[in-house]
Amino acid sequence: MTPVLSLQGSATPPNCLPEGKLIVLTGPSGVGKGTLVRALLERHPELYFSVSVTTRAPRPGEIHGKQYYFVSRSEFQQMIEQNKLLEWAEFAGNYYGTPRDTVLEQISKGKCVLLEIELEGARQICQSYPEAKRIFIMPPSLAELEHRLRGRGQDSPDAIARRLQRAKDEISAADEFDIQIVNDDFETALDAITSTVFSFCGNASK
Ligand SMILES: Nc1nc2c(ncn2[C@@H]2O[C@H](COP(=O)(O)OP(=O)(O)O)[C@@H](O)[C@H]2O)c(=O)[nH]1
Numbered sequence: 274m275t276p277v278l279s280l281q282g283s284a285t286p287p288n289c290l291p292e293g294k295l296i297v298l299t300g301p302s303g304v305g306k307g308t309l310v311r312a313l314l315e316r317h318p319e320l321y322f323s324v325s326v327t328t329r330a331p332r333p334g335e336i337h338g339k340q341y342y343f344v345s346r347s348e349f350q351q352m353i354e355q356n357k358l359l360e361w362a363e364f365a366g367n368y369y370g371t372p373r374d375t376v377l378e379q380i381s382k383g384k385c386v387l388l389e390i391e392l393e394g395a396r397q398i399c400q401s402y403p404e405a406k407r408i409f410i411m412p413p414s415l416a417e418l419e420h421r422l423r424g425r426g427q428d429s430p431d432a433i434a435r436r437l438q439r440a441k442d443e444i445s446a447a448d449e450f451d452i453q454i455v456n457d458d459f460e461t462a463l464d465a466i467t468s469t470v471f472s473f474c475g476n477a478s479k
């Protein structure tokens with residue numbers, strides 16, 4: 274298939290976030306980011322979770338506008354050309370990006386905004402918004418990561434293999450992040466994320 278996207282997400286010059294706060298949560302696929310974020314939002318609905326755009330096909334039960342905005346590759350390319358994405362990257366054969374306007378609007382309203390994105394996108398955010406807080410979620414081991422990916426039962430063997438291959442590079446970049454949290458015991462990891470978010474956001478999370 275001919276790739277429709279030839280450019281990686283472009284880094285914009287550093288901007289400032291005058292009102293709210295931006296938090297980036299990254300970690301290998303299957304580590305438990307989605308589960309942790311859902312639990313965090315249940316406890317703290319005042320946080321704003323940015324719903325990403327993707328060219329990946331919806332998994333059973335995923336709803337357009339809830340887990341992701343599901344778009345075609347040409348729609349995604351158009352969004353890049355129209356500068357509608359704050360960052361974007363390719364991951365395991367699909368494209369993922371953060372809608373620019375909604376995120377900036379929420380920040381300007383003073384909200385604490387949470388992005389759950391992969392490594393390349395997190396790096397772009399770091400360049401554009403150096404004051405964002407970046408959290409890396411670590412698995413207890415690669416074997417446990419594989420166990421969780423298989424146990425989730427959502428991806429084909431090929432998609433799982435791509436995710437595990439990528440996981441090694443992502444884990445080796447963990448020290449680029451402000452804080453690393455191991456998701457071994459779920460409640461312990463959730464408490465660590467919650468206190469990191471709230472000590473960083475302060476009033477922006479109220
Ligand atoms: N750069 C970037 N990555 C994203 C975005 N949304 C999701 N991702 C990441 O894309 C990767 C794949 O996501 P997904 O297909 O939902 O698989 P899963 O993480 O295994 O459930 C994960 O690492 C997500 O954190 C985004 O807007 N931008």
Ligand SMILES: Nc1ncnc2c1ncn2[C@@H]1O[C@H](COP(=O)(O)OP(=O)(O)O)[C@@H](O)[C@H]1O
Pocket residue numbers: 300301302303304305306307308309421422424425456457458459460
């Ligand atoms: N602390 C944990 N211990 C054991 N299993 C976990 C833990 N956290 C999440 N999981 C499970 O791991 C699988 C992958 O979690 P998910 O949130 O989909 O990961 P990600 O969003 O990082 O790809 C899910 O089946 C989830 O229930």
